[in-house]
Amino acid sequence: MRNKRMFMLMIGFILFIAVIGFSLSDRKELTWPEKFLKDSAAYVQQWFYKPAGYIAGFFEDIGNLRRIYEENEQLRITAAAYSRDKIEYNFVKKENERYKEELSFTKRQKQMYNYNYLIAQVVSVSNDANNRTMNINLGSKNGIKPNMAVTTVDGLIGLISAVTPLSATVTPITELNEASPTFNSIAVTIMGREDESFGILSSYNKETNRLLMTKIAENDKMDISDTVITSGLGNVYPRGLVIGTVESMQKGDFGLTNTASVKLAASFDHLTEVFVVQVPELEDAGQ
Amino acid sequence: MSMNRIIVLMLLLFVIEGAVMPWIIPAGFGNRIIPHFIFVAVVFSALYSGRHLALLLGVSFGLLQDIVYFGHLIGAHAFIMGLIAYYTGVLLERRRATVMMAISIIGFACILYDSALFFIYKVFRITNESYAWALIDHILPSLFLQLAFALACYVPARRIFESQTKANSEQDEE
Numbered sequence: 001m002r003n004k005r006m007f008m009l010m011i012g013f014i015l016f017i018a019v020i021g022f023s024l025s026d027r028k029e030l031t032w033p034e035k036f037l038k039d040s041a042a043y044v045q046q047w048f049y050k051p052a053g054y055i056a057g058f059f060e061d062i063g064n065l066r067r068i069y070e071e072n073e074q075l076r077i078t079a080a081a082y083s084r085d086k087i088e089y090n091f092v093k094k095e096n097e098r099y100k101e102e103l104s105f106t107k108r109q110k111q112m113y114n115y116n117y118l119i120a121q122v123v124s125v126s127n128d129a130n131n132r133t134m135n136i137n138l139g140s141k142n143g144i145k146p147n148m149a150v151t152t153v154d155g156l157i158g159l160i161s162a163v164t165p166l167s168a169t170v171t172p173i174t175e176l177n178e179a180s181p182t183f184n185s186i187a188v189t190i191m192g193r194e195d196e197s198f199g200i201l202s203s204y205n206k207e208t209n210r211l212l213m214t215k216i217a218e219n220d221k222m223d224i225s226d227t228v229i230t231s232g233l234g235n236v237y238p239r240g241l242v243i244g245t246v247e248s249m250q251k252g253d254f255g256l257t258n259t260a261s262v263k264l265a266a267s268f269d270h271l272t273e274v275f276v277v278q279v280p281e282l283e284d285a286g287q
Numbered sequence: 288m289s290m291n292r293i294i295v296l297m298l299l300l301f302v303i304e305g306a307v308m309p310w311i312i313p314a315g316f317g318n319r320i321i322p323h324f325i326f327v328a329v330v331f332s333a334l335y336s337g338r339h340l341a342l343l344l345g346v347s348f349g350l351l352q353d354i355v356y357f358g359h360l361i362g363a364h365a366f367i368m369g370l371i372a373y374y375t376g377v378l379l380e381r382r383r384a385t386v387m388m389a390i391s392i393i394g395f396a397c398i399l400y401d402s403a404l405f406f407i408y409k410v411f412r413i414t415n416e417s418y419a420w421a422l423i424d425h426i427l428p429s430l431f432l433q434l435a436f437a438l439a440c441y442v443p444a445r446r447i448f449e450s451q452t453k454a455n456s457e458q459d460e461e
Contacts, residue, residue: 020411124305
Protein backbone atom coordinates (compact mmCIF):
# COMPACT_ATOMS: atom_id res chain seq x y z
CA MET A 1 0.00 0.00 0.00
CA ARG A 2 2.75 2.42 1.02
CA ASN A 3 4.78 1.42 -2.02
CA LYS A 4 1.85 2.09 -4.28
CA ARG A 5 1.44 5.54 -2.80
CA MET A 6 5.12 6.35 -3.29
CA PHE A 7 4.89 5.09 -6.85
CA MET A 8 1.90 7.30 -7.61
CA LEU A 9 3.67 10.28 -6.07
CA MET A 10 6.71 9.74 -8.28
CA ILE A 11 4.54 9.44 -11.39
CA GLY A 12 2.67 12.59 -10.39
CA PHE A 13 5.90 14.46 -9.85
CA ILE A 14 7.29 13.44 -13.24
CA LEU A 15 4.03 14.42 -14.90
CA PHE A 16 4.15 17.78 -13.14
CA ILE A 17 7.70 18.48 -14.32
CA ALA A 18 6.74 17.45 -17.85
CA VAL A 19 3.71 19.76 -17.91
CA ILE A 20 5.76 22.68 -16.55
CA GLY A 21 8.43 22.05 -19.15
CA PHE A 22 5.79 22.01 -21.85
CA SER A 23 4.22 25.27 -20.67
CA LEU A 24 7.58 27.02 -20.28
CA SER A 25 8.66 26.22 -23.82
CA ASP A 26 8.31 29.04 -26.31
CA ARG A 27 4.77 28.44 -27.46
CA LYS A 28 3.26 30.63 -30.13
CA GLU A 29 -0.31 29.64 -29.45
CA LEU A 30 -2.34 27.94 -26.76
CA THR A 31 -3.76 24.47 -27.26
CA TRP A 32 -7.49 24.15 -27.88
CA PRO A 33 -8.48 22.81 -24.42
CA GLU A 34 -6.81 25.82 -22.87
CA LYS A 35 -8.62 28.16 -25.26
CA PHE A 36 -11.94 26.55 -24.53
CA LEU A 37 -11.50 26.71 -20.75
CA LYS A 38 -10.24 30.29 -20.79
CA ASP A 39 -13.05 31.48 -23.02
CA SER A 40 -15.80 29.85 -21.01
CA ALA A 41 -14.32 31.13 -17.72
CA ALA A 42 -14.01 34.66 -19.11
CA TYR A 43 -17.58 34.48 -20.42
CA VAL A 44 -18.97 33.62 -16.98
CA GLN A 45 -16.68 35.92 -15.01
CA GLN A 46 -17.64 39.02 -16.96
CA TRP A 47 -21.16 38.77 -15.50
CA PHE A 48 -19.68 39.00 -12.03
CA TYR A 49 -16.78 41.42 -12.37
CA LYS A 50 -18.71 44.36 -13.76
CA PRO A 51 -21.66 44.39 -11.33
CA ALA A 52 -19.23 43.97 -8.43
CA GLY A 53 -17.32 46.95 -9.80
CA TYR A 54 -20.50 49.03 -10.03
CA ILE A 55 -21.45 48.28 -6.44
CA ALA A 56 -17.95 48.98 -5.14
CA GLY A 57 -17.76 52.09 -7.32
CA PHE A 58 -21.04 53.38 -5.90
CA PHE A 59 -19.69 53.35 -2.35
CA GLU A 60 -16.43 54.88 -3.49
CA ASP A 61 -18.36 57.66 -5.24
CA ILE A 62 -20.21 58.55 -2.06
CA GLY A 63 -16.87 58.83 -0.31
CA ASN A 64 -15.49 61.02 -3.07
CA LEU A 65 -18.44 63.43 -3.23
CA ARG A 66 -16.55 66.21 -1.48
CA ARG A 67 -13.53 66.02 -3.69
CA ILE A 68 -15.61 66.39 -6.85
CA TYR A 69 -15.61 70.20 -6.76
CA GLU A 70 -11.82 70.40 -6.65
CA GLU A 71 -11.57 67.81 -9.37
CA ASN A 72 -13.99 69.77 -11.56
CA GLU A 73 -11.90 72.88 -11.18
CA GLN A 74 -8.78 71.03 -12.25
CA LEU A 75 -10.54 69.42 -15.18
CA ARG A 76 -11.72 72.81 -16.44
CA ILE A 77 -8.15 74.09 -16.43
CA THR A 78 -6.99 70.97 -18.25
CA ALA A 79 -9.78 71.30 -20.80
CA ALA A 80 -8.77 74.91 -21.52
CA ALA A 81 -5.15 73.85 -22.00
CA TYR A 82 -6.29 71.00 -24.19
CA SER A 83 -8.29 73.17 -26.59
CA ARG A 84 -5.30 75.51 -26.91
CA ASP A 85 -2.96 72.62 -27.62
CA LYS A 86 -5.41 71.00 -30.01
CA ILE A 87 -5.24 73.99 -32.38
CA GLU A 88 -1.48 73.85 -32.39
CA TYR A 89 -1.55 70.10 -32.79
CA ASN A 90 -3.77 70.36 -35.86
CA PHE A 91 -1.37 72.82 -37.51
CA VAL A 92 1.65 70.65 -36.74
CA LYS A 93 -0.14 67.53 -37.93
CA LYS A 94 -1.11 69.12 -41.24
CA GLU A 95 2.41 70.37 -41.74
CA ASN A 96 3.84 66.98 -40.90
CA GLU A 97 1.56 65.25 -43.38
CA ARG A 98 2.61 67.70 -46.08
CA TYR A 99 6.30 67.03 -45.37
CA LYS A 100 5.76 63.30 -45.46
CA GLU A 101 4.04 63.74 -48.83
CA GLU A 102 6.91 65.84 -50.18
CA LEU A 103 9.55 63.44 -48.89
CA SER A 104 7.56 60.60 -50.49
CA PHE A 105 7.25 58.39 -47.44
CA THR A 106 6.06 54.88 -48.18
CA LYS A 107 2.59 53.88 -47.10
CA ARG A 108 4.03 51.80 -44.30
CA GLN A 109 6.03 54.67 -42.88
CA LYS A 110 2.96 56.90 -42.93
CA GLN A 111 0.80 54.34 -41.19
CA MET A 112 3.44 53.33 -38.66
CA TYR A 113 2.27 55.48 -35.76
CA ASN A 114 -1.41 55.28 -36.54
CA TYR A 115 -2.37 53.40 -33.39
CA ASN A 116 -5.80 52.07 -32.69
CA TYR A 117 -7.05 51.90 -29.09
CA LEU A 118 -9.42 49.06 -28.35
CA ILE A 119 -11.45 49.37 -25.15
CA ALA A 120 -11.58 46.14 -23.18
CA GLN A 121 -13.18 45.15 -19.90
CA VAL A 122 -11.21 43.32 -17.24
CA VAL A 123 -13.14 40.19 -16.28
CA SER A 124 -10.95 38.60 -13.62
CA VAL A 125 -7.70 38.92 -11.73
CA SER A 126 -5.48 35.98 -10.88
CA ASN A 127 -5.21 34.93 -7.27
CA ASP A 128 -1.56 33.96 -7.34
CA ALA A 129 0.89 36.34 -5.73
CA ASN A 130 3.69 35.46 -8.14
CA ASN A 131 1.58 35.61 -11.26
CA ARG A 132 -0.83 38.56 -11.17
CA THR A 133 -2.33 38.15 -14.63
CA MET A 134 -5.65 39.67 -15.65
CA ASN A 135 -8.13 38.45 -18.22
CA ILE A 136 -9.89 40.85 -20.56
CA ASN A 137 -12.96 40.27 -22.70
CA LEU A 138 -11.45 40.89 -26.14
CA GLY A 139 -9.72 38.14 -28.05
CA SER A 140 -8.23 37.22 -31.38
CA LYS A 141 -11.67 37.73 -32.99
CA ASN A 142 -11.35 41.44 -32.10
CA GLY A 143 -7.83 41.64 -33.48
CA ILE A 144 -5.86 41.18 -30.27
CA LYS A 145 -2.41 39.64 -30.72
CA PRO A 146 0.28 38.62 -28.22
CA ASN A 147 2.71 41.34 -27.09
CA MET A 148 0.28 44.22 -27.60
CA ALA A 149 0.59 46.93 -24.96
CA VAL A 150 -2.27 47.47 -22.51
CA THR A 151 -2.79 50.83 -20.80
CA THR A 152 -5.22 52.61 -18.55
CA VAL A 153 -5.79 56.37 -18.61
CA ASP A 154 -2.88 56.67 -16.16
CA GLY A 155 -0.28 54.65 -18.01
CA LEU A 156 1.02 51.32 -19.24
CA ILE A 157 -0.05 48.35 -17.15
CA GLY A 158 1.16 45.36 -19.11
CA LEU A 159 1.39 43.31 -22.25
CA ILE A 160 -0.90 40.72 -23.78
CA SER A 161 0.68 37.35 -23.09
CA ALA A 162 -1.85 34.83 -24.34
CA VAL A 163 -4.82 35.15 -26.67
CA THR A 164 -7.90 32.99 -27.12
CA PRO A 165 -10.76 33.68 -29.54
CA LEU A 166 -12.90 35.59 -27.02
CA SER A 167 -10.51 36.63 -24.27
CA ALA A 168 -6.90 37.55 -23.67
CA THR A 169 -4.51 37.43 -20.75
CA VAL A 170 -2.61 40.54 -19.67
CA THR A 171 0.70 40.02 -17.92
CA PRO A 172 1.20 43.10 -15.74
CA ILE A 173 4.39 45.11 -16.04
CA THR A 174 5.18 44.11 -12.45
CA GLU A 175 6.19 40.69 -13.81
CA LEU A 176 8.96 42.29 -15.84
CA ASN A 177 12.15 40.36 -15.13
CA GLU A 178 15.43 40.00 -16.96
CA ALA A 179 16.01 36.42 -15.85
CA SER A 180 12.48 35.27 -16.58
CA PRO A 181 12.13 33.28 -19.80
CA THR A 182 8.66 34.65 -20.57
CA PHE A 183 8.85 38.45 -20.66
CA ASN A 184 10.65 40.95 -22.89
CA SER A 185 12.32 44.21 -21.90
CA ILE A 186 10.86 47.56 -23.01
CA ALA A 187 12.81 50.45 -24.58
CA VAL A 188 11.89 53.81 -23.03
CA THR A 189 12.71 57.48 -23.24
CA ILE A 190 11.83 60.71 -21.43
CA MET A 191 8.84 62.85 -22.32
CA GLY A 192 9.96 66.14 -23.88
CA ARG A 193 13.42 64.79 -24.83
CA GLU A 194 12.40 61.81 -26.90
CA ASP A 195 15.41 61.91 -29.19
CA GLU A 196 18.03 62.51 -26.49
CA SER A 197 17.28 60.04 -23.72
CA PHE A 198 17.26 56.28 -23.87
CA GLY A 199 16.90 53.46 -21.38
CA ILE A 200 15.67 49.91 -21.09
CA LEU A 201 13.19 48.76 -18.48
CA SER A 202 14.66 45.46 -17.44
CA SER A 203 13.03 44.34 -14.22
CA TYR A 204 10.53 45.17 -11.52
CA ASN A 205 11.56 45.05 -7.89
CA LYS A 206 8.57 43.82 -5.90
CA GLU A 207 10.19 44.64 -2.58
CA THR A 208 10.44 48.37 -3.35
CA ASN A 209 7.63 48.50 -5.97
CA ARG A 210 9.88 50.24 -8.50
CA LEU A 211 10.88 49.45 -12.07
CA LEU A 212 14.58 49.29 -12.81
CA MET A 213 15.71 51.21 -15.89
CA THR A 214 19.17 50.27 -17.16
CA LYS A 215 21.56 51.09 -20.02
CA ILE A 216 21.20 54.86 -19.64
CA ALA A 217 24.13 56.69 -21.22
CA GLU A 218 26.39 58.50 -18.76
CA ASN A 219 25.87 61.91 -20.37
CA ASP A 220 22.11 61.50 -20.45
CA LYS A 221 20.36 64.57 -19.03
CA MET A 222 17.64 62.49 -17.42
CA ASP A 223 16.54 63.94 -14.10
CA ILE A 224 14.43 63.02 -11.11
CA SER A 225 10.63 63.37 -11.59
CA ASP A 226 10.90 63.21 -15.40
CA THR A 227 8.09 61.28 -17.06
CA VAL A 228 9.15 57.99 -18.63
CA ILE A 229 7.39 56.94 -21.84
CA THR A 230 7.89 54.08 -24.27
CA SER A 231 10.17 54.98 -27.15
CA GLY A 232 8.76 52.63 -29.77
CA LEU A 233 12.24 51.69 -30.91
CA GLY A 234 12.20 48.22 -32.36
CA ASN A 235 8.57 48.65 -33.42
CA VAL A 236 7.30 45.93 -31.12
CA TYR A 237 5.66 48.20 -28.56
CA PRO A 238 3.96 51.45 -29.54
CA ARG A 239 5.66 54.73 -28.70
CA GLY A 240 4.47 57.43 -26.36
CA LEU A 241 2.79 55.38 -23.64
CA VAL A 242 3.32 56.81 -20.16
CA ILE A 243 5.00 54.41 -17.75
CA GLY A 244 5.91 56.45 -14.70
CA THR A 245 8.31 58.96 -13.22
CA VAL A 246 12.03 58.71 -12.51
CA GLU A 247 12.54 58.55 -8.78
CA SER A 248 16.28 58.14 -8.29
CA MET A 249 19.40 57.61 -10.37
CA GLN A 250 22.46 55.51 -9.62
CA LYS A 251 25.67 54.41 -11.30
CA GLY A 252 25.30 51.07 -13.04
CA ASP A 253 27.07 47.83 -12.16
CA PHE A 254 30.20 48.50 -14.20
CA GLY A 255 30.23 52.29 -13.91
CA LEU A 256 29.80 52.76 -17.66
CA THR A 257 26.06 53.32 -17.68
CA ASN A 258 23.50 54.68 -15.25
CA THR A 259 20.46 53.03 -13.83
CA ALA A 260 17.30 54.67 -12.57
CA SER A 261 14.34 53.50 -10.55
CA VAL A 262 10.95 54.34 -11.99
CA LYS A 263 7.71 54.70 -10.06
CA LEU A 264 4.73 53.32 -11.96
CA ALA A 265 1.99 55.77 -12.94
CA ALA A 266 -0.84 53.23 -13.15
CA SER A 267 -2.38 51.39 -10.24
CA PHE A 268 -3.42 47.76 -10.51
CA ASP A 269 -6.29 47.74 -8.05
CA HIS A 270 -9.94 47.97 -9.06
CA LEU A 271 -9.33 48.10 -12.79
CA THR A 272 -12.35 48.29 -15.08
CA GLU A 273 -11.69 49.53 -18.60
CA VAL A 274 -8.26 49.10 -20.14
CA PHE A 275 -7.07 50.07 -23.60
CA VAL A 276 -5.27 47.64 -25.86
CA VAL A 277 -3.00 49.50 -28.26
CA GLN A 278 -3.25 48.02 -31.71
CA VAL A 279 -0.13 48.69 -33.78
CA PRO A 280 -0.86 48.81 -37.54
CA GLU A 281 0.09 45.71 -39.47
CA LEU A 282 3.71 45.76 -40.59
CA GLU A 283 3.54 42.86 -42.98
CA ASP A 284 5.02 44.91 -45.81
CA ALA A 285 8.06 45.69 -43.68
CA GLY A 286 10.38 44.63 -46.45
CA GLN A 287 9.49 47.56 -48.71
CA MET B 288 -25.43 16.57 -1.34
CA SER B 289 -24.48 15.12 -4.67
CA MET B 290 -21.14 15.45 -6.35
CA ASN B 291 -22.63 17.68 -9.06
CA ARG B 292 -23.83 20.18 -6.48
CA ILE B 293 -20.34 20.33 -4.94
CA ILE B 294 -18.72 20.96 -8.31
CA VAL B 295 -21.22 23.70 -9.19
CA LEU B 296 -20.65 25.40 -5.81
CA MET B 297 -16.87 25.24 -6.23
CA LEU B 298 -17.06 26.64 -9.75
CA LEU B 299 -19.09 29.51 -8.34
CA LEU B 300 -16.41 29.99 -5.69
CA PHE B 301 -13.77 30.02 -8.42
CA VAL B 302 -15.62 32.75 -10.30
CA ILE B 303 -16.14 34.81 -7.15
CA GLU B 304 -12.48 34.46 -6.23
CA GLY B 305 -11.34 35.89 -9.55
CA ALA B 306 -14.05 38.41 -10.34
CA VAL B 307 -15.62 39.69 -7.10
CA MET B 308 -12.80 39.50 -4.55
CA PRO B 309 -10.57 42.08 -6.33
CA TRP B 310 -13.34 44.60 -5.63
CA ILE B 311 -13.81 43.68 -1.99
CA ILE B 312 -10.12 43.92 -1.10
CA PRO B 313 -9.34 47.60 -0.40
CA ALA B 314 -7.28 49.52 -2.96
CA GLY B 315 -3.57 49.31 -2.24
CA PHE B 316 -3.78 45.80 -0.79
CA GLY B 317 -4.51 44.03 -4.07
CA ASN B 318 -1.04 42.51 -4.20
CA ARG B 319 -0.88 41.67 -0.52
CA ILE B 320 -4.18 40.01 0.37
CA ILE B 321 -4.81 37.20 -2.05
CA PRO B 322 -7.83 34.90 -1.77
CA HIS B 323 -7.36 31.12 -1.99
CA PHE B 324 -10.96 30.09 -1.38
CA ILE B 325 -10.83 27.11 -3.70
CA PHE B 326 -7.90 25.76 -1.73
CA VAL B 327 -9.77 26.19 1.56
CA ALA B 328 -12.74 24.31 0.09
CA VAL B 329 -10.44 21.51 -1.09
CA VAL B 330 -8.92 21.17 2.40
CA PHE B 331 -12.46 21.03 3.83
CA SER B 332 -13.22 18.17 1.49
CA ALA B 333 -10.06 16.39 2.70
CA LEU B 334 -11.12 16.88 6.32
CA TYR B 335 -14.74 15.82 6.05
CA SER B 336 -15.10 13.75 2.93
CA GLY B 337 -12.04 11.72 2.10
CA ARG B 338 -8.61 11.90 0.57
CA HIS B 339 -9.56 10.62 -2.86
CA LEU B 340 -12.27 13.21 -3.43
CA ALA B 341 -9.86 15.87 -2.14
CA LEU B 342 -7.14 14.75 -4.53
CA LEU B 343 -9.57 14.81 -7.44
CA LEU B 344 -10.96 18.25 -6.58
CA GLY B 345 -7.50 19.65 -5.85
CA VAL B 346 -5.95 18.52 -9.11
CA SER B 347 -8.90 19.51 -11.29
CA PHE B 348 -9.50 22.95 -9.78
CA GLY B 349 -5.77 23.60 -9.57
CA LEU B 350 -5.49 22.84 -13.26
CA LEU B 351 -8.47 25.09 -14.00
CA GLN B 352 -6.76 27.91 -12.15
CA ASP B 353 -3.47 27.21 -13.92
CA ILE B 354 -5.07 27.38 -17.34
CA VAL B 355 -7.43 30.31 -16.83
CA TYR B 356 -4.74 32.53 -15.33
CA PHE B 357 -1.86 31.15 -17.39
CA GLY B 358 1.08 33.49 -17.10
CA HIS B 359 4.32 31.54 -16.81
CA LEU B 360 3.74 27.86 -16.16
CA ILE B 361 0.96 25.32 -16.03
CA GLY B 362 0.67 22.63 -13.39
CA ALA B 363 2.05 24.27 -10.26
CA HIS B 364 -1.33 24.84 -8.62
CA ALA B 365 -2.68 21.48 -9.73
CA PHE B 366 0.26 19.55 -8.28
CA ILE B 367 0.58 21.43 -4.99
CA MET B 368 -3.15 21.59 -4.33
CA GLY B 369 -3.62 17.89 -5.05
CA LEU B 370 -0.62 16.89 -2.97
CA ILE B 371 -1.54 18.96 0.11
CA ALA B 372 -5.19 17.90 -0.08
CA TYR B 373 -4.29 14.21 -0.35
CA TYR B 374 -1.86 14.22 2.57
CA THR B 375 -4.26 16.21 4.75
CA GLY B 376 -6.75 13.46 4.03
CA VAL B 377 -4.20 10.76 4.88
CA LEU B 378 -3.22 12.42 8.17
CA LEU B 379 -6.79 12.81 9.39
CA GLU B 380 -8.38 9.74 7.94
CA ARG B 381 -9.83 8.23 11.10
CA ARG B 382 -10.60 11.41 13.00
CA ARG B 383 -13.39 13.94 12.73
CA ALA B 384 -11.85 17.38 13.12
CA THR B 385 -13.37 19.94 15.50
CA VAL B 386 -13.66 23.64 14.62
CA MET B 387 -10.36 24.66 16.18
CA MET B 388 -8.53 21.73 14.68
CA ALA B 389 -9.99 22.35 11.23
CA ILE B 390 -9.13 26.05 11.32
CA SER B 391 -5.56 25.45 12.45
CA ILE B 392 -5.04 22.74 9.83
CA ILE B 393 -6.36 25.10 7.15
CA GLY B 394 -4.00 27.80 8.39
CA PHE B 395 -0.97 25.54 8.20
CA ALA B 396 -2.06 24.20 4.82
CA CYS B 397 -2.39 27.75 3.45
CA ILE B 398 1.11 28.69 4.60
CA LEU B 399 2.47 25.47 3.10
CA TYR B 400 0.60 26.06 -0.16
CA ASP B 401 1.80 29.64 -0.59
CA SER B 402 5.37 28.72 0.35
CA ALA B 403 5.46 25.78 -2.04
CA LEU B 404 4.16 27.99 -4.85
CA PHE B 405 6.74 30.63 -4.03
CA PHE B 406 9.57 28.10 -4.17
CA ILE B 407 8.36 26.63 -7.48
CA TYR B 408 8.41 30.12 -9.01
CA LYS B 409 11.79 30.71 -7.40
CA VAL B 410 13.26 27.50 -8.86
CA PHE B 411 12.18 28.55 -12.35
CA ARG B 412 13.59 32.04 -11.69
CA ILE B 413 10.33 33.84 -12.24
CA THR B 414 10.61 35.64 -8.88
CA ASN B 415 13.82 36.94 -7.34
CA GLU B 416 12.48 37.97 -3.96
CA SER B 417 13.60 36.45 -0.71
CA TYR B 418 11.28 34.11 1.16
CA ALA B 419 11.26 36.31 4.27
CA TRP B 420 9.94 39.20 2.23
CA ALA B 421 7.26 37.08 0.56
CA LEU B 422 6.17 35.81 3.97
CA ILE B 423 5.64 39.32 5.32
CA ASP B 424 4.32 40.77 2.08
CA HIS B 425 1.58 38.40 1.06
CA ILE B 426 1.64 34.97 2.69
CA LEU B 427 0.77 36.08 6.22
CA PRO B 428 -1.72 38.87 5.30
CA SER B 429 -3.65 36.57 2.99
CA LEU B 430 -3.62 33.84 5.65
CA PHE B 431 -6.02 35.97 7.72
CA LEU B 432 -8.43 36.27 4.81
CA GLN B 433 -8.36 32.50 4.32
CA LEU B 434 -8.95 31.85 8.05
CA ALA B 435 -11.87 34.29 8.10
CA PHE B 436 -13.36 32.58 5.05
CA ALA B 437 -12.84 29.13 6.58
CA LEU B 438 -14.50 30.21 9.83
CA ALA B 439 -17.41 31.81 7.97
CA CYS B 440 -18.23 28.76 5.89
CA TYR B 441 -17.23 26.06 8.35
CA VAL B 442 -20.75 24.87 9.10
CA PRO B 443 -22.12 24.69 5.53
CA ALA B 444 -18.87 23.21 4.19
CA ARG B 445 -18.85 20.49 6.85
CA ARG B 446 -22.47 19.63 6.19
CA ILE B 447 -22.01 19.50 2.43
CA PHE B 448 -18.94 17.27 2.47
CA GLU B 449 -20.13 14.97 5.26
CA SER B 450 -23.43 14.37 3.54
CA GLN B 451 -21.52 13.59 0.37
CA THR B 452 -19.55 10.82 2.13
CA LYS B 453 -22.71 9.51 3.74
CA ALA B 454 -24.48 9.31 0.41
CA ASN B 455 -21.46 7.55 -1.02
CA SER B 456 -21.20 4.95 1.74
CA GLU B 457 -24.92 4.22 1.48
CA GLN B 458 -24.50 3.60 -2.20
CA ASP B 459 -21.61 1.25 -1.45
CA GLU B 460 -23.73 -0.73 1.01
CA GLU B 461 -26.46 -1.15 -1.56
